[in-house]
Structures are given as C-alpha cells and as structure tokens.
Amino acid sequence: MTGPNAARLLVVDDDGDMLRLLSMRLEAAGYRVATAGSAEAALAQLDVERPQLVISDVRLPGRDGLALFDEVRQRHPSLPVILLTAHGTIPDAIEATRRGVFTYLTKPYDSKELLERVAQALALHAPAPASPQAEEKWRADIISRSARMADLLAEARMVARSDASVLLRGDSGSGKEMLARAIHRASARAAKPFIAVNCGAIPEALLESELFGHVKGAFTDAVANHKGLFQAADGGTLLLDEIGDMPPALQVKLLRVLQERAVRPVGSSQSHPVDVRILSATHRDLEAAMAAGQFREDLYYRLNVVTLTLPTLAERREDIPLLANHFLNKLAAKYGRRLSGFAPEALKALIAAPWPGNVRQLYNVVEQVCALATTPLVPLALVQRALRVPSVQVLTxxxxxxxxxxxxxxxxxxxxxxxxxxxxxxxxxxxxxxxxxxxxxxxxxxxxxxxxxxxxxxxxxxxxx
Incomplete structure (x- = not known):
C-alpha cells in the first residue's frame, strides 16, 4: 500500500514484462510508480508531474537512456537518475555516471540492491521541508529531518514553556545560538528582546560593564550612563554564550544577579530589578572546569536547571543534503547566482566529510562553492576543493x-x-x-x-x- 506522501518514481523501459516487474517491486516497497515505454513518453510524463527519481533502461527505442538522462539533466538538474544496463552497455553507463547519473545497476539486477540505491538517491536529493505551519515557525531556521534533532526540538519546545534556565551543550558551530533563539520564540517572552553575548570574546575589563552597565565617571572612558545587556533584555531572554570562558570574578557577580534578580551598574550604589530568562551555552566540559576550580559549582547548578545537548553534524548526516541545498538556495539568491543544486557525487562527498566545524563549516563550504561555481549544478571537484582546508591532523x-x-x-x-x-x-x-x-x-x-x-x-x- 502506498500513501499520498510516498515518493513518486518514474520507471522507463520498453520491455513490458520488465516494466511490470519493476513497478510491482517498487510499489510493494511503498513507492508510487509511473511508467513509460520510451524516452519521449518519459519526457511527456515529466511535463505532467515531476517525480523524485527516474529509473531508466539504457537501451530504449529511438532516443536511448543516455539521451533521456541528458534531457532530464537540462530540464531538472537536481533530479536523480538510475540507469539499468546490460553487460554490453556498461561502459556507456560508467561514462554517464561520470556525467552525473546517480548510479547504474546491471541486469539481472538484485532487488535488494535496487531498493537500497533508490532509498539512497531519495535521501540525498530530498527537497527541503516546506514552509512550516504557524505552530512550527518558532524553529523555522533549524533545517532538519533527523530523529536525533526531532527529539531535541521536542524537548526544547517543552522547556520553552517554562521559565527555567537552560544550559545548551555542543561543539562549536553545531547551532547552539540558533536553538536558543528558537526556545525564545517558543516562549511567553517571544515579543520581548532576545540578546546574545559571547563571554569569551569580550575582554574581562569590558565584560562586566557590557553585562551590568555603568554610570558616568565609573572609569576613564565612562562619559555617560550605559545600560548593560541585562537591562536591555528585560522581559526577554539573554543568551550567555561560551559561559565556560567567563572569568571567576565575574562568575561571582553573575551569581548575585541571578539570586537577587537585580543588577548594579559599575560605579553605582543602586540596584535595578530585571526580569530576564537566562540561557547559557558552552562547548567546554564544565564538570572538568569545576573540578579544576575554574568554574563555580553554585553558578553551574543555577544555570543548569535543564541541559540540552546538540549533536555534531557527523551525528546527523541525513540532514547534510537538506542543509547544503538550503544554504545554496539562500546564498545563490544573495549573490545573484543561478544554481540549482549539487551533482550526486558532490552531495555524497559532503555527506562523507568529517565536519569538525559542524553546520557553520558546512555553510562556509557552500558559500565558497557558490562564489566559484560556473555551472548550474555544483560539481564534485569544486566541493573537494572547498573541503580541502588546512587542519591539524590528530593522531592516536x-x-x-x-x-x-x-x-x-x-x-x-x-x-x-x-x-x-x-x-x-x-x-x-x-x-x-x-x-x-x-x-x-x-x-x-x-x-x-x-x-x-x-x-x-x-x-x-x-x-x-
């Protein structure tokens, strides 16, 4: 049985028996199948409804499977094609693979291998999710279909309804600030400010003033009163990014603000009440930092009411095609480039890459290929070039x-x-x-x-x- 949301496949073969056999096996696997007996009939089908995958025999009457592939590539550059070939036409199929055919299978084909290749092609070329419904707009910027991220987002949505402090853990570039913004949008504070500050990027001498504010004359450059980020975020959410890098002296002052729900600007004798929800983020091992005396235990438990851990990009590889194509569309529009997607081998290379820099690194790679691409379909060579970044090799x-x-x-x-x-x-x-x-x-x-x-x-x- 196939449902309305099942992937639609177009199968092309001039052998009626083979066409029926293929259709039966694919429909039994849950796919919707349309058929055509020639390249011309297949192109007519494409004009009516675009499938998610084309499976075609190489030997067809009139225009053959390779010519059909060329036409499909011209009309729909990102539509994957699988070729079925007899042993005598394997060299042609290999050449087609170099030109962008997803893969080829030799006859008689193995049913299990066919279904595996179909699943791979669909996974690699799955379209980005449609615009989220109103209730999903809170996480609209987070592109994902992985089960790991679905579980995390469900937990984040639940946590957002409370006012509990949340500690976001995850490697650099995994999307901690993006998740923090999503939590803010899903909370009762959504209409109020969301402010993020990187505690490791601001010198210690300035961080206290940045967080808590200062009064005129508090120090040499204090030429006017200055509201800190706590006051600026009043009623909303404040993300303390890289909280593990906060100097010990400031940890004490932050703890006092959280306990008293009031801030005292530098140089002032008066405190100002603030109503701020605190989200904090770190890539550091705070338990190890506490053991080393670098992070206060009382502050840790105040911040860590709920912990959410973001997976690395390598732990959610099924999201890489979605993210890569999403970034490509976004950057192509930004730079005015006509790009339609990634060649199959280029997408495979992205999926197989180690991604030590996670989603941020993927964005940078896509930005580089977007700037350098000269064809609508981004080729493997360009992706390989963008992935070759100098890095320290870590050996055991x-x-x-x-x-x-x-x-x-x-x-x-x-x-x-x-x-x-x-x-x-x-x-x-x-x-x-x-x-x-x-x-x-x-x-x-x-x-x-x-x-x-x-x-x-x-x-x-x-x-x-």
Missing part, C-alpha cells in the same frame, strides 16, 4: 609514535647513506635490534645508499647489507 598516541619512529629511522639512513652499522651506532642500538626496527617499518637500507660513484665502505667494513 600509538599512531604518532609509529610515525615518529619511521621518520627517525629514515632520517638516520639518509644521514649515513644507508649504512646500518653507523645508523645503529647513532641510535645507540645494536645492529640486530636496529635491523628488527627496519623490518618492522619495511625499510631497505640499500634504497638510501648513494647513487653517485662507488659506494664508500665504512671504517667498520659494514656496507649496509
């Missing part, structure tokens, strides 16, 4: 030790012109042990011997063999 201790050991041995062999006796002497190891190390790293001393002139023999008479 064992890997680092192995690499150092090999590099050390190579350096000695180069220095001694491949003479094992001299290299072992420099390493302060006996020759038997040194040979064992060379075998472990598959290093041959002869490869390091000089190629110019006769090889010199060491005073010991050992020629390195």
């Amino acid at each position: 201790y064992a890997e680092a030790k192995q690499r150092f050991e090999r590099d050390y041995l190579v350096g000695l062999l180069k220095l001694t012109d491949g003479n094992v006796a001299d290299a072992a002497r420099l390493a302060d190891r006996n020759r038997t042990e040194f040979y064992r190390l060379l075998q472990k790293h598959e290093l041959t001393p002869g490869h390091f011997q000089s190629q110019a002139g006769d090889r010199a023999v060491s005073p010991s008479g050992d020629d390195g063999k």
Whole structure:
C-alpha cells in the first residue's frame, strides 16, 4: 500500500514484462510508480508531474537512456537518475555516471540492491521541508529531518514553556545560538528582546560593564550612563554564550544577579530589578572546569536547571543534503547566482566529510562553492576543493609514535647513506635490534645508499647489507 506522501518514481523501459516487474517491486516497497515505454513518453510524463527519481533502461527505442538522462539533466538538474544496463552497455553507463547519473545497476539486477540505491538517491536529493505551519515557525531556521534533532526540538519546545534556565551543550558551530533563539520564540517572552553575548570574546575589563552597565565617571572612558545587556533584555531572554570562558570574578557577580534578580551598574550604589530568562551555552566540559576550580559549582547548578545537548553534524548526516541545498538556495539568491543544486557525487562527498566545524563549516563550504561555481549544478571537484582546508591532523598516541619512529629511522639512513652499522651506532642500538626496527617499518637500507660513484665502505667494513 502506498500513501499520498510516498515518493513518486518514474520507471522507463520498453520491455513490458520488465516494466511490470519493476513497478510491482517498487510499489510493494511503498513507492508510487509511473511508467513509460520510451524516452519521449518519459519526457511527456515529466511535463505532467515531476517525480523524485527516474529509473531508466539504457537501451530504449529511438532516443536511448543516455539521451533521456541528458534531457532530464537540462530540464531538472537536481533530479536523480538510475540507469539499468546490460553487460554490453556498461561502459556507456560508467561514462554517464561520470556525467552525473546517480548510479547504474546491471541486469539481472538484485532487488535488494535496487531498493537500497533508490532509498539512497531519495535521501540525498530530498527537497527541503516546506514552509512550516504557524505552530512550527518558532524553529523555522533549524533545517532538519533527523530523529536525533526531532527529539531535541521536542524537548526544547517543552522547556520553552517554562521559565527555567537552560544550559545548551555542543561543539562549536553545531547551532547552539540558533536553538536558543528558537526556545525564545517558543516562549511567553517571544515579543520581548532576545540578546546574545559571547563571554569569551569580550575582554574581562569590558565584560562586566557590557553585562551590568555603568554610570558616568565609573572609569576613564565612562562619559555617560550605559545600560548593560541585562537591562536591555528585560522581559526577554539573554543568551550567555561560551559561559565556560567567563572569568571567576565575574562568575561571582553573575551569581548575585541571578539570586537577587537585580543588577548594579559599575560605579553605582543602586540596584535595578530585571526580569530576564537566562540561557547559557558552552562547548567546554564544565564538570572538568569545576573540578579544576575554574568554574563555580553554585553558578553551574543555577544555570543548569535543564541541559540540552546538540549533536555534531557527523551525528546527523541525513540532514547534510537538506542543509547544503538550503544554504545554496539562500546564498545563490544573495549573490545573484543561478544554481540549482549539487551533482550526486558532490552531495555524497559532503555527506562523507568529517565536519569538525559542524553546520557553520558546512555553510562556509557552500558559500565558497557558490562564489566559484560556473555551472548550474555544483560539481564534485569544486566541493573537494572547498573541503580541502588546512587542519591539524590528530593522531592516536600509538599512531604518532609509529610515525615518529619511521621518520627517525629514515632520517638516520639518509644521514649515513644507508649504512646500518653507523645508523645503529647513532641510535645507540645494536645492529640486530636496529635491523628488527627496519623490518618492522619495511625499510631497505640499500634504497638510501648513494647513487653517485662507488659506494664508500665504512671504517667498520659494514656496507649496509
């Protein structure tokens, strides 16, 4: 049985029996299937209703499957195509894959593999969700279809109804401020200000004044009274981002404000009542910071009434196609570029990338490809270029030790012109042990011997063999 929201597939084959068999298997898997017996009939179907995926035989009467693919690509650049091919036409199918066909399957095809490839194609090319209904506008900026994010958003929506302080945890770039804004929009304070401050980005000398305000003459540059962010956010929500970086002296003053619900500007003797909901965010391990005496335990429990933890982008990879296409559409409009999507292989590369910088890094990568793209469909090469950013390679201790050991041995062999006796002497190891190390790293001393002139023999008479 198929529902109205099931993905619609267009299957093209001039063999009626094969067409019926394919349709039965796909419909049994829950898809809606339209069929066509030729490329011309398939293009006519596309004019009536656009499917989410095209599955076509390579050998068709008149215009073949490759020509059909070219026409589909021209009309709908982001529509995925799977080709079915006999062994004799595999080279054509491989060439089509290089040009952007999602994949190809050889006949007789395996039903399980077919369904897996169909599911992959649909997942990679799923459209961004439609405009949210009024009740979902609170989280309209958070693009996701992952179960992990759905659970988090349901919890955030529930928490938003209370006035409890919330601690948002997550790696840098995972979207903590965006979730904080969503919580504010879903709360009773939505009509009041939402203000975010990065506690690690403002010098300690200025942060107190920024948060609590100051009066004229409180310090050299205080030429007028200044309301702090607590007063500016009165009635609304204040996000204290990177709270783990707040200096200890300010932690004490923040705790007093939270306890008394009043702020005293720098240089003033009077306190001003404030009604502010506090959300805080950090990528640091606050429990470890408390153990090290860097974060106050009483402040931690005051801020951490409810904890929400954002997953890394690598933990919600099913969201990458949605986010990438959403960012591409947004940036294409911003820069006035005509871009329609990512080539299948480019999208696969995005999904497979490690993303240490999370959603923020993905946005930056998409912005770079948007600036450099010369075709409507972003190619794999451009994505690979944007993903090649300098980064520190993190090795395990064992890997680092192995690499150092090999590099050390190579350096000695180069220095001694491949003479094992001299290299072992420099390493302060006996020759038997040194040979064992060379075998472990598959290093041959002869490869390091000089190629110019006769090889010199060491005073010991050992020629390195």
